[in-house]
Amino acid sequence: MLKTHLKNSKEYQPGLSIDCVIFGFDDNQLKVLLIKTGYDDSWSLPGGFISVDEDIDTAAVSILQARTGLKGIFLRQFSTFGKVKRNQDHFSSDSLAYFGIPPEEVKWYKSRFVTIGYYALVNFLKAIPQTDNPGEMVEWVDHNEVPKLILDHGEILDKALETLRTELNLMPVGYNLLPEKFTIPELQKLYETILGRTLDRRNFLRKITSIGILTKLDEKKSNVAHKAPNLYSFDKDKYEEVLKNGLTQGW
Amino acid sequence: MLKTHLKNSKEYQPGLSIDCVIFGFDDNQLKVLLIKTGYDDSWSLPGGFISVDEDIDTAAVSILQARTGLKGIFLRQFSTFGKVKRNQDHFSSDSLAYFGIPPEEVKWYKSRFVTIGYYALVNFLKAIPQTDNPGEMVEWVDHNEVPKLILDHGEILDKALETLRTELNLMPVGYNLLPEKFTIPELQKLYETILGRTLDRRNFLRKITSIGILTKLDEKKSNVAHKAPNLYSFDKDKYEEVLKNGLTQGW
Known part of the structure; x- marks a missing residue:
């Protein structure tokens, strides 16, 4: 939830955050990029806040870069999560002190937050996650072995996976997830892993x-x-064309 | 943008609104429910704000009821719109005075707003829109004859229609849009109208x-x-089943 070097809450949209579900594929497994905080070893999706002078799509990209070191990733918004109590009692005063939040900012952090979910498919080999938040770890975790996540992050992850499954029927998937050259069984395994x-x-x-x-x-x-x-290999031109026009001939 | 009888902005999530795209089908035309304000005859989607103690999905339903008299409508969230300047300079001090907004609330209205889009398909004959906002009109407008809308509401409407077109390939559509008994040519006309x-x-x-x-x-x-x-007629049980499991056999 904390943006690196967050200084003054006035610079951000109040009550609104972004959370990112980043999928990668490696060794026939679908992986998700997660963050483990140094404060209490809790796991979360990489996320952060929206500067008042930033479009939400731009904010999503910069949050992801600040939290994970991943640059230039194409993120897709998939859903906004806004149950009243989703972040109630999440931040204790101790945890906010640990994160260096000054007392006058505590109220801002404890207010109700609605979060916008983004997801992306990235090339596992090219993505070298890192963070400059002390004590924080960024890790790829097998999507079947995801630990308990904070807040409603488990629900956000499930919804992202559900969206990805639906999109398998609407568009080609694989360009960013597989190496440049691959076999049909490898591609099939990717589809099977996403579909479960x-x-x-x-x-x-x-x-x-x-x-x-x-x-x-x-x-x-x-x-x-x-x-x-x-x-x-993928025929990039044809791939882009199908991505644009949709997979199904439909009606 | 204004919720009926809005009294105190502190009761609402700051910087966050909801806008609804309500589709109906009548006389072989796809219609959209729009609101014309009495202030300057500008047209907009029905929308409003989110109470701090309300889930966003619940807020969407109550906003729609307050603004249009439509009750018990199933709304689907489809996208969140958050360009920095989307509502910049929208409300003049004159317009806020017209809407009865007290001076101390003006800053709240003029701040940056991100809006969550919801859409619904409703039975045109059963929906009797009304409003208790004086000077306001609620009207069904043919989707090909939509006038210029305020803010980015035109973009929100386009995105809702695009989502509806995609969903034609994923699920059955028609149950809420057609009368109980219909002919195949009528159903085909509905699909043709949505697809354009x-x-x-x-x-x-x-x-x-x-x-x-x-x-x-x-x-x-x-x-x-x-x-x-x-x-x-639609076989309701089978319809619900396909709605749940998806239309395409897929992979």
């Missing part, structure tokens, strides 16, 4: 190739003993 | 019946000279 269920190999192959976003490379996966599978 | 383009009659019939949400009635449309078309 296994898919029929033939059906998947038929559907994914019918979209026309894959380029079959004249290369095989190395380090595989028998029947090395073919490598593919 | 014509659809092939045979393809539509095949796709819509394959979903399994329609019950063919033993009744024909009256008042039609030749070849009276069959009437249908």
Whole structure:
């Protein structure tokens, strides 16, 4: 919840925050970027506040950079969370003192906050998370092994995952999550991981190739003993086109 | 932007509002519920503020009821709008005086507001909009003939319509928009109106019946000279089931 080097609450929109759900894919696992505070080892989504002179979309990007070191990430807003008691009694006076919040700012932190949720898919290998908040740790956590999160962050994460699942039916997914060259089984595993269920190999192959976003490379996966599978890459132009126009032929 | 009988800004979340896009369908036209203020005849979406002791979803329902007389409407949150200058210079001191805002509240109204967008599909015949704000008018306007709206309300309306179009590919639509008994051409017209383009009659019939949400009635449309078309109704249980599980078989 705390923005790095937050100085004066007057510089921020009152009662409004942003929380980010950052997904990465590695070793056939869907990972989520989480923050562990040094104060009480509690886990949370990376988040922060909105400067009064910043659009909310811009604020989301700068919050993420300040909290995790991730730059230039495309974030998508997915939902706003505004139950009355979502942050009631969250910050104790002790914790605010630990975070260096001066006494005159305590009221601001303890007021009711509505939070805007953003999510992103990032290349796990290119993302090197870091923080300059002392005592804080930024970590990739398997989405099946997420610890208890503060506030309603668990609900926000669930909603982001649900949104991602829906979007699998609306647009191609994978460009930012897979390495440049990948096999069809690797792509299928990504889809299975997001959906949380296994898919029929033939059906998947038929559907994914019918979209026309894959380029079959004249290369095989190395380090595989028998029947090395073919490598593919995304046809970026076609991928962008389908991303723009939507996946389903629809009505 | 003004909530009926707003008395004290301290009762509301600062810098945060809600705007509602209410769609209805009548005479083969998609309509939107708009408000015309008595102050300067400007048009806006029905909207208002969030009580500090109200969840945002609850606030959306009560705002809509207060501003339009529509009760028990299911609203869906679709996006939050937060450009820095979206409400800059919107309220003149004259307009705030007209709305009965006391001088000590002026600063609150002139501060930066982020707004949460909600949309709903309502039965045009059952919805009897009204307002007890003097000088204010609530009107259904054809979505192709929407006048210039205040602030970024035009952008909010466009985004709601875009969301509705996407949702046509994810879930059945029509239950709240059509009368209880309807013909396939009427249902097709609804889809065409939302999508903004014509659809092939045979393809539509095949796709819509394959979903399994329609019950063919033993009744024909009256008042039609030749070849009276069959009437249908929605199978409510099946409709709810598809609404819950999603339309596309997907992956």
